[in-house]
Amino acid sequence: MTWKELPEGWFEGYRAFETIAFISLTFLAGQIVFLEWFHQELGFIARGYWIIVFVTWGAIRFGRHGITFVVTMTFIQAMVGAAHGIGFFGRDLQESGLINMQLAFLVISVIGLLLTLVIHELRKSQADMKLASIVYQSSSEAMMVTDANKSIISVNPAFTEVTGFQSDEIIGKTPRILSAGLHSKEFYQAMWREISATGKWQGEIHNRRKSGELFTELLSINTIYGPGGAIQGWVGLFVDISEKRKKEELIWKQANYDLLTELPNRRMIHDRLNEEIMKCQRDNRQLALMLINLDRFREVNDTLGHQYGDQLLIEVTRRLITFSQEKGILGRLGSDEFAFILSNPNEINRVGFCVNSILEQLAIPYHLGNEITYLTASIGLALYPEDANDVTTLLKCADQAMYTAKREGRNCFYYYTSSMQEAAIARMRLANDLRYAVRKKELIVHYQPIIDLSTGSIHKAEALIRWQHPRIGMISPDKFIPIAEETGLIIEIGEWVFHQAAAQVALFRANYNPKFQISINKSPLQFKMGSNKCHLWFEHLKQLGLPGESIVIEITESSLMESKDNICNYLLMLRDNGMQVALDDFGTGYSSLAYLKKFDIDYIKIDKSFVQNLNSDSDDLILCEAMIVMAHKLGLMVIAEGIETWDQFELLKKFGCNYGQGYLFSKPIPADEFSKFFEKDNIFFPKKEKFLLN
Numbered sequence: 090m091t092w093k094e095l096p097e098g099w100f101e102g103y104r105a106f107e108t109i110a111f112i113s114l115t116f117l118a119g120q121i122v123f124l125e126w127f128h129q130e131l132g133f134i135a136r137g138y139w140i141i142v143f144v145t146w147g148a149i150r151f152g153r154h155g156i157t158f159v160v161t162m163t164f165i166q167a168m169v170g171a172a173h174g175i176g177f178f179g180r181d182l183q184e185s186g187l188i189n190m191q192l193a194f195l196v197i198s199v200i201g202l203l204l205t206l207v208i209h210e211l212r213k214s215q216a217d218m219k220l221a222s223i224v225y226q227s228s229s230e231a232m233m234v235t236d237a238n239k240s241i242i243s244v245n246p247a248f249t250e251v252t253g254f255q256s257d258e259i260i261g262k263t264p265r266i267l268s269a270g271l272h273s274k275e276f277y278q279a280m281w282r283e284i285s286a287t288g289k290w291q292g293e294i295h296n297r298r299k300s301g302e303l304f305t306e307l308l309s310i311n312t313i314y315g316p317g318g319a320i321q322g323w324v325g326l327f328v329d330i331s332e333k334r335k336k337e338e339l340i341w342k343q344a345n346y347d348l349l350t351e352l353p354n355r356r357m358i359h360d361r362l363n364e365e366i367m368k369c370q371r372d373n374r375q376l377a378l379m380l381i382n383l384d385r386f387r388e389v390n391d392t393l394g395h396q397y398g399d400q401l402l403i404e405v406t407r408r409l410i411t412f413s414q415e416k417g418i419l420g421r422l423g424s425d426e427f428a429f430i431l432s433n434p435n436e437i438n439r440v441g442f443c444v445n446s447i448l449e450q451l452a453i454p455y456h457l458g459n460e461i462t463y464l465t466a467s468i469g470l471a472l473y474p475e476d477a478n479d480v481t482t483l484l485k486c487a488d489q490a491m492y493t494a495k496r497e498g499r500n501c502f503y504y505y506t507s508s509m510q511e512a513a514i515a516r517m518r519l520a521n522d523l524r525y526a527v528r529k530k531e532l533i534v535h536y537q538p539i540i541d542l543s544t545g546s547i548h549k550a551e552a553l554i555r556w557q558h559p560r561i562g563m564i565s566p567d568k569f570i571p572i573a574e575e576t577g578l579i580i581e582i583g584e585w586v587f588h589q590a591a592a593q594v595a596l597f598r599a600n601y602n603p604k605f606q607i608s609i610n611k612s613p614l615q616f617k618m619g620s621n622k623c624h625l626w627f628e629h630l631k632q633l634g635l636p637g638e639s640i641v642i643e644i645t646e647s648s649l650m651e652s653k654d655n656i657c658n659y660l661l662m663l664r665d666n667g668m669q670v671a672l673d674d675f676g677t678g679y680s681s682l683a684y685l686k687k688f689d690i691d692y693i694k695i696d697k698s699f700v701q702n703l704n705s706d707s708d709d710l711i712l713c714e715a716m717i718v719m720a721h722k723l724g725l726m727v728i729a730e731g732i733e734t735w736d737q738f739e740l741l742k743k744f745g746c747n748y749g750q751g752y753l754f755s756k757p758i759p760a761d762e763f764s765k766f767f768e769k770d771n772i773f774f775p776k777k778e779k780f781l782l783n
Contacts, residue, residue, distance in 0.1 A: 096154040111151065115143045115159050119166035123176035144197055148204035156201035164194050231306075233325040234313075239263050242322070251306075251329050253299030264325065269297040280310075284323075288312040293330070304331040349399055350406040353420035358428050361418050363480050365432045366473055376473040377431040377440050380487040381409070381447065384465045384499040386425035397457045401464065404457075408450045416443070428487075444468050444502045452500065465500035467491055476505045489513050496571070520572045522558065527585055531557050534589045535757035536607070538766065539728060539750045542742045547766055549606045549641070550597075551750065552590040553757045554582065570612075579612045587626060591640065593760050595633045601767035608641035608671055616656050623659060627666045637667025643694070645673050660688045671728065676716060692748075693720050697731025700751070703740055710740065717744045 099108040118139050120126040140163050147155025167190055170176030178190040231248040235241050240263060244256050252259075252267060259266065272295065284290045291309045298304060306327040315321040345357040353361060362378065369376045383405065390398040402425070409427060413419040418430040429447075436443060448466060455462045469491025477483040486505040493503045493512075526532050532554060539549035556564040573579040586609055594607040630637060642663060644656070660670055671692035676699055695716055699709045713729070720727045729741045732751030741749060755766075 096151065099151070107150065111143075111146060111155070112158070115147075115162055116166075118143055119163040123163065123166040123170035123178065124173075125170070125175045140197055141200065144201040145204060148201055148208055152208075153202075153205050156198075156205055160194060160198050160201060163197075167194070230326050230328055233259075233264065233327075234322060235264065235325070236322045237320050239323070251298070251304070251327075252296075258299075267296040269295045269303050271295045271303075284310055284312060288314075294327075304329050305334050306330060347421040349402060350421050352406060352410075352427075353418065355420070355422045358418070358420035358422065358430070359480055359484075361420070362428075362430055362483070365418070365430055366478075366480065366483075368432075369473055375437045375475075377437055378471045378473070378483050378487045379429040379431065379444065379447075379502075380422075380469045380484075380491040381427040381429060381451075382467050382469075382491050382495065383425035383451070384467055384495075386464070389462055389464070393457065393460060393462070397460065397462075400457050401455055401462065404455055405451060405464075408453075409447070412443075412447060412450055428484075440470065444470065448500060448502065467494035467499050468502035469494055469505065470502060471505040516572060519564075519569060520576050523556075523569055523572060523576070523578055526556055526558075527581060529559075531559065532582065532585065533557055533759065534586060534593070535759055536593070536763045537750055537757040538755050538763070539608075539748050540754050542729075542738065542746055542749050548602070548604070549608060549748065550763065551643070551757075552586060552593075552607050552609045554586055555757075574612055574614055577614070579614050583612060583615050587640075588629065591629060591633055591635065594639045595635055596760075597764075597767070598635070598639065601764075606639060606641050606669070608643050610643045610673065613645075616659055623662050623666075637663070638669060641669045641671050641692070643671045643673045646675065646677065657688060664689050676712065690725060692726045692728055694728045694730055695746075697751070700729050700731040700737055700741070701733065703737045705736075705740070713741065713746075714744045717741075717746050721745065 098104055117126070121131055122139050140159065143159045143163075144156060147159045151158070167176065167178050168187075171178045171181055171187060171190060174180065178187070178193075181187055181189045226245055228245060228247055231251045232243075232245040233241055233248055234243040240261055241259050244254075244259055248259075249255055254266075280290050280292070289309070289311045291307075293305060294308050295303060295305055307330050308325060308327040311324050311326075313321045313324060345354060345360075346352065347354045365376055386398070386401070389401055402421075405427075406421070409419055409429070413429055415433065416436045417432045420428045420430075422428050431437060431440060431443065447468065451464060451466045455464060469487045469489065471477060471483050471486035471490060473483055476486045489512075490503045490505040494501050497503070533556075535553050535555055536550040537553060538547045539551060540546070541548050554566055554570075556566075556569050558564050570579070573582050590607045590609050594605060597605040597607075626640075627637065630639065663670060669691040670689065671694055672690050673694045674696045675693040677696045693716065695713060699713055699716075703709050703713060717727050726747045727745075728748040728750065729737075729746050730750055732738055732741065732749045732753045734753065737751075738749065738753060
């Protein structure tokens with residue numbers, strides 16, 4: 090049965106010499122012991138225990154096949170010797186019937202088999218130990234073995250690679266040598282309680298390399314038990330997961346933080362606001378949410394470039410962080426909009442002071458390279474639980490309050506009120522109605538005369554749009570023009586106004602004054618459309634037989650700055666086609682005087698805020714006179730807006746102001762009413778009492 094499976098490797102390489110020697114010497118020993126070879130020379134030492142030597146040799150070197158071979162061969166030799174009455178068992182056949190020989194070979198067989206089993210187990214154990222050693226030494230997992238006193242007794246190469254400690258530097262020390270000091274005493278106590286209860290523990294832990302560098306490891310600790318369940322030590326296996334955690338943290342940070350300012354982004358602010366609301370519910374306290382929107386930030390981007398825009402946002406962030414420390418949570422929702430969750434109970438009662446402090450900080454001039462920029466902010470405030478009980482509604486309330494601050498002049502803050510929600514709904518409905526206003530012919534154009542102050546004659550008029558809403562009634566432009574700009578409807582409305590004004594100026598020129606001009610206002614958004622629109626205007630004027638000078642384009646200082654990259658080409662096209670340009674609301678913006686010549690401006694219109702309080706003792710008197718003198722020096726004509734009294738008229742005329750418009754002369758009126766001015770003989774009004782046109 091043993092030899093049913095043949096042995097392997099007996100005759101391979103140098104092993105063949107040992108195999109031949111083993112077989113030969115076993116045969117020779119059997120012949121000497123049992124068949125009395127060399128009896129004269131070796132008879133005195135030829136004893137049966139010789140066979141044990143070969144049994145041992147066979148067990149150690151050739152296993153069960155070797156034992157079987159030795160026992161079988163020598164048993165046959167012993168039988169032959171006993172049959173001939175010679176050798177070690179020569180008299181056993183006559184005296185005991187081979188009982189002694191059978192017992193002897195039984196003992197030899199048992200000894201051989203026991204030797205084989207013991208050696209096999211030893212070899213197996215050695216193989217397992219060798220394999221374990223190979224795994225231990227070559228494992229990519231760092232391993233550390235301690236004794237029952239927690240002293241390190243062994244580490245593998247991976248341990249050295251991760252920690253930087255060589256085995257001779259670490260053996261005899263405790264694992265505390267790796268501690269980074271970032272975990273509390275309670276953390277380690279909880280870890281050892283679990284090890285005591287279950288015999289193992291697994292988790293993340295922060296340690297320190299020999300170099301001092303911190304790293305994060307995923308650690309598994311298993312207890313080594315000896316006989317009787319006594320603890321002999323522990324095995325620690327860990328892998329360095331620092332890079333994995335860094336990548337995960339980077340992905341998490343990119344998903345939750347703004348890359349430019351490193352503030353929490355909209356997603357994170359939403360989560361943090363939800364957490365704060367739950368805390369407030371639990372503690373029965375208030376929370377304030379501020380939405381901070383920078384005023385005219387887009388103008389900085391357009392005029393100075395995105396690089397300066399980014400620098401400005403970083404500086405705004407720095408100022409906000411300085412203010413918000415220990416007061417609440419600051420985040421950037423996107424572009425130029427920030428959120429501040431005021432959650433500190435001690436600050437809730439000082440919300441007004443906090444907001445004013447933010448406005449003051451943000452209004453301090455910004456030094457961006459060689460540029461100095463002035464910026465303000467509009468802030469909306471909403472309170473929990475007074476205004477809303479959930480994140481979405483609270484954000485919406487603060488947003489409505491912020492847009493109210495924008496509409497009310499910027500650089501201010503507003504608390505949310507229920508009327509804002511009503512206004513927002515009304516605004517939305519108005520926007521929907523405005524989409525159909527042109528098609529339903531609800532829009533109308535009124536004209537306000539512009540008077541030559543030196544002669545009292547009417548040379549010009551400004552076209553001003555009105556909306557005759559079927560349900561609400563007459564709506565002024567300051568109510569619906571911002572909505573038209575937000576929705577993009579201003580493009581369609583602007584085209585309609587141009588065609589209305591062109592048709593009207595054609596009638597006025599044909600019937601009354603061949604040099605009459607009508608000025609129309611142009612939104613900054615219209616400058617961002619393709620230049621093809623301008624060419625269509627020129628073509629339309631040609632079809633009506635009108636020169637370009639029949640239309641004056643009015644633009645604001647803010648649009649001059651905001652759209653300067655686009656506007657230059659537009660203004661050049663206007664000039665080349667004979668159209669004139671008036672700079673509206675002059676004095677309220679911050680345009681450089683150089684722009685007046687660069688963009689080929691023909692008129693400046695002094696804003697009514699300088700005219701309405703004009704008297705002989707006012708500061709506005711000096712400002713108006715300075716603007717008129719400056720404009721004339723630059724070769725520009727001047728139109729004063731908002732003239733309401735004869736004193737204002739006389740002062741402006743005295744300073745040499747060319748034209749004026751205002752309620753003193755006429756409010757904006759429909760075209761048919763305007764025509765009556767021409768039908769009268771008093772187009773010129775040299776006397777004060779005849780200036781009352783309406």
